[in-house]
Amino acid sequence: MKLGIGARITAVFGLGALILSILMGGLSYFTVRHFLLAGRESTDQHQAFTNANLVRTSLQSGDTGYVVLLSNIDAGTGAHSVLYHRAKTYDSSLAVTAASIPHELRKVVLSGTAATQTYRNPEGTAEIVIGVPIPSVHAEYFEVFDLSDLDHTLRVLALALFAAGGITTILGIALGRFASTRSLRPLAVVSRAAGAIAAGDLDTRLDLEAADPDLEGFTLSFNAMVDQLQERIEREARFNSDVSHELRSPLTTLAAAMEVLETDREALPPRSQRALQLLSDDLRRFQRMVGDLLEMSRAEAGSVDIFFEEVQVAELVQRSVETGFGHMVARGPGTGAPPYVDVDPAVRSWWVGVDKRRFERVMVNLMENANHYGGGVTGVAVRPARTVDAGLSDDKRVEVIVDDEGPGIDPLERTKVFERFYRGSASGRRGTGTGTGLGLALVAEHMHVMRGEVRVESSPAGGARFVLTLPVLPDDDGDDGDDGDDGVHGDGPGGDA
Amino acid sequence: MSGRILVVEDDERIRSSMRLALEGEGYEVRDAASGEEGLDMFAEAPPDVALIDLMLPGMDGFECCRALRRSSAVPIIIVTARSDTHDVVAGLEAGADDYVTKPFVAKELAARIRALLRRARPAEEEPGALTFGDLQLLPEQGVLRHLNGDEVHCTRTEFRLLCELAASPNKVLSREQLLDRVWGYDYFGDGRLVDVHIRRLRTKVEVDPAVPQHILTVRGMGYKLVP
Numbered sequence: 001m002k003l004g005i006g007a008r009i010t011a012v013f014g015l016g017a018l019i020l021s022i023l024m025g026g027l028s029y030f031t032v033r034h035f036l037l038a039g040r041e042s043t044d045q046h047q048a049f050t051n052a053n054l055v056r057t058s059l060q061s062g063d064t065g066y067v068v069l070l071s072n073i074d075a076g077t078g079a080h081s082v083l084y085h086r087a088k089t090y091d092s093s094l095a096v097t098a099a100s101i102p103h104e105l106r107k108v109v110l111s112g113t114a115a116t117q118t119y120r121n122p123e124g125t126a127e128i129v130i131g132v133p134i135p136s137v138h139a140e141y142f143e144v145f146d147l148s149d150l151d152h153t154l155r156v157l158a159l160a161l162f163a164a165g166g167i168t169t170i171l172g173i174a175l176g177r178f179a180s181t182r183s184l185r186p187l188a189v190v191s192r193a194a195g196a197i198a199a200g201d202l203d204t205r206l207d208l209e210a211a212d213p214d215l216e217g218f219t220l221s222f223n224a225m226v227d228q229l230q231e232r233i234e235r236e237a238r239f240n241s242d243v244s245h246e247l248r249s250p251l252t253t254l255a256a257a258m259e260v261l262e263t264d265r266e267a268l269p270p271r272s273q274r275a276l277q278l279l280s281d282d283l284r285r286f287q288r289m290v291g292d293l294l295e296m297s298r299a300e301a302g303s304v305d306i307f308f309e310e311v312q313v314a315e316l317v318q319r320s321v322e323t324g325f326g327h328m329v330a331r332g333p334g335t336g337a338p339p340y341v342d343v344d345p346a347v348r349s350w351w352v353g354v355d356k357r358r359f360e361r362v363m364v365n366l367m368e369n370a371n372h373y374g375g376g377v378t379g380v381a382v383r384p385a386r387t388v389d390a391g392l393s394d395d396k397r398v399e400v401i402v403d404d405e406g407p408g409i410d411p412l413e414r415t416k417v418f419e420r421f422y423r424g425s426a427s428g429r430r431g432t433g434t435g436t437g438l439g440l441a442l443v444a445e446h447m448h449v450m451r452g453e454v455r456v457e458s459s460p461a462g463g464a465r466f467v468l469t470l471p472v473l474p475d476d477d478g479d480d481g482d483d484g485d486d487g488v489h490g491d492g493p494g495g496d497a
Numbered sequence: 498m499s500g501r502i503l504v505v506e507d508d509e510r511i512r513s514s515m516r517l518a519l520e521g522e523g524y525e526v527r528d529a530a531s532g533e534e535g536l537d538m539f540a541e542a543p544p545d546v547a548l549i550d551l552m553l554p555g556m557d558g559f560e561c562c563r564a565l566r567r568s569s570a571v572p573i574i575i576v577t578a579r580s581d582t583h584d585v586v587a588g589l590e591a592g593a594d595d596y597v598t599k600p601f602v603a604k605e606l607a608a609r610i611r612a613l614l615r616r617a618r619p620a621e622e623e624p625g626a627l628t629f630g631d632l633q634l635l636p637e638q639g640v641l642r643h644l645n646g647d648e649v650h651c652t653r654t655e656f657r658l659l660c661e662l663a664a665s666p667n668k669v670l671s672r673e674q675l676l677d678r679v680w681g682y683d684y685f686g687d688g689r690l691v692d693v694h695i696r697r698l699r700t701k702v703e704v705d706p707a708v709p710q711h712i713l714t715v716r717g718m719g720y721k722l723v724p
Contacts, residue, residue: 248578249508251600256514259603260521287600309672309688310717319684351717360685 009180010173017172021165029161033154044145045130052132052141059137085139096144109133109140126151186215202230240297247290258283292438306355306449313352313398314343317382324364344383347398351473358446365439366402366466374404374464385469396472403459414456418444500545500614504528505535507553518603532556536564546610550576551588559591566592570652572613589693594654612681627663629711629724632702636660655698662722671719695720
């Protein structure tokens with residue numbers, strides 16, 4: 001697993017603090033230990049020599065009470081003494097005997113040199129032994145001092161240093177965390193900005209004033225990049241829109257002139273009539289394409305003129321299908337009656353907020369799509385969306401279903417059909433290619449603008465089923481309409497058990 | 498149906514084809530290539546309907562509309578290349594009665610002209626004289642006046658809109674109903690036409706247009722006239 005930069009910075013800070021505290025702690029421990037021990041040694045040596053002197057005086061005078069003397073020395077200093085004299089040992093207490101004296105030390109002292117050794121006795125107590133040879137009376141004097149107080153001091157010191165090291169390490173980790181969050185904060189800002197740009201807000205820029213001085217160059221180049229991107233996108237959108245606009249003028253002339261010709265078509269010879277028919281059919285298609293392109297570029301440029309109205313969904317769909325079908329018949333091949341609209345009684349009183357003309361375009365485009373690729377619309381239905389969350393009226397959505405009797409749409413193509421100029425595997429089938437390639441893309445665009453969605457699935461009969469979903473407006477008043485709702489909710493208190 | 502139409506359009510080819518198409522529909526057409534020329538022609542021989550392109554060199558279509566409105570209640574249709582909210586609404590605010598978007602179908606344009614030229618359709622209940630506030634509406638004479646006799650000038654479309662509302666006082670009329678009865682549109686007509694005209698009407702009949710007393714909005718439903 002790869003560690004994130006934040007985790008790595010934190011780890012480095014923590015490790016640094018740990019190493020540093022070990023070094024500092026170790027250094028101070030050993031320095032303090034050295035000084036304390038050296039001081040203690042010199043004090044004890046001094047005392048041992050003084051005591052050895054007393055012992056020598058006592059031995060030289062032939063006084064045999066040196067055992068008492070040793071006890072006296074012990075009592076005065078808290079230390080224990082051992083005396084070797086003429087192959088005999090004398091010790092002052094039961095705790096320290098001749099066996100306590102390290103062998104090597106004794107050898108050194110026997111050779112006539114005073115020596116000192118620190119060691120830990122079998123009970124675990126630190127002790128210092130100082131040996132002093134007294135050659136004038138052929139004796140060696142040893143004095144054993146207890147170091148457990150010093151030992152205790154050093155232990156407390158080590159504990160304190162250890163705790164300080166731990167705290168330092170934790171502080172280092174915290175500092176690392178803080179530093180990494182702090183140093184990654186500009187990145188979070190950039191990430192937010194990039195996200196906003198990707199979501200379509202091209203005016204987003206990084207704030208040069210608020211930016212870290214060290215990141216000024218980065219901020220500048222990021223903003224320059226977005227400037228370029230925005231300019232390019234806008235230039236493209238402008239170009240699309242300009243092209244379509246420029247096409248409108250000649251199209252207007254063509255359309256008006258064509259209508260004059262069509263009015264007089266009876267006067268033309270049959271060959272010219274057929275030519276006129278071809279011309280007018282393709283002119284209509286051309287007009288439709290330019291219209292669709294303009295609609296698309298307007299939607300993209302964001303200058304969408306949207307006129308929301310609150311309407312009853314059932315009436316909206318009914319009317320859209322009727323007039324939409326009328327327009328469709330008028331401008332292309334299409335016959336028969338408009339498809340039947342099946343309205344679920346549950347949605348009778350539901351209102352939606354839509355741009356009616358956009359919704360009509362959606363229905364027309366879906367019906368045209370069905371005509372081109374799906375053998376015509378077999379049915380339109382309005383019903384509550386299946387995902388209705390009964391508890392929240394805000395989430396109430398209505399579904400409009402348009403079924404055709406074609407071969408259906410391959411699951412792999414179901415999102416692609418909403419891309420512009422996408423020609424699926426079905427395109428070859430009809431051959432005539434009367435569509436503009438923008439119809440379903442516009443459906444998706446319009447539904448998106450109206451806070452709705454469109455998806456495609458299979459109809460039970462195997463054809464394509466386009467499903468539009470729209471949010472339902474909450475009821476204005478509780479007592480408004482809804483009186484025809486004969487107890488479909490099972491939450492009444494008087495339900496028959 | 499016949500009538501005189503003034504076409505103000507800078508593109509010569511569009512102008513010619515519009516003339517051909519409209520003449521084919523039986524109208525008498527005069528055309529002008531600029532707003533200034535159009536105003537001159539209007540002064541010479543006032544037409545029954547004026548068709549004004551919004552994008553004109555020199556004096557633009559909005560200015561041309563406003564200039565015409567200062568002196569006349571003639572029905573005006575604006576021709577726009579963009580149906581963006583701003584252009585259409587601005588054109589309507591400038592005094593236009595209706596709009597068509599390029600490229601338009603001549604038959605559609607002819608239908609719009611017919612709707613504007615048609616006299617107020619005799620409603621089921623022909624509105625009699627109605628008094629509201631200090632105003633008196635006389636549909637028969639086509640007159641709206643203050644009780645002191647001063648006439649309130651409004652365009653034909655505004656007047657017909659007021660008559661429709663007055664035909665059933667206190668009853669809510671939806672945008673669709675108004676679009677159908679005044680402009681001859683179906684369910685999918687542009688609701689902005691109604692909204693802008695109501696707004697203009699309020700500046701003429703309400704004491705404070707921001708707080709209307711007579712022409713009221715019923716949210717989600719439409720408009721109603723309260724005498």
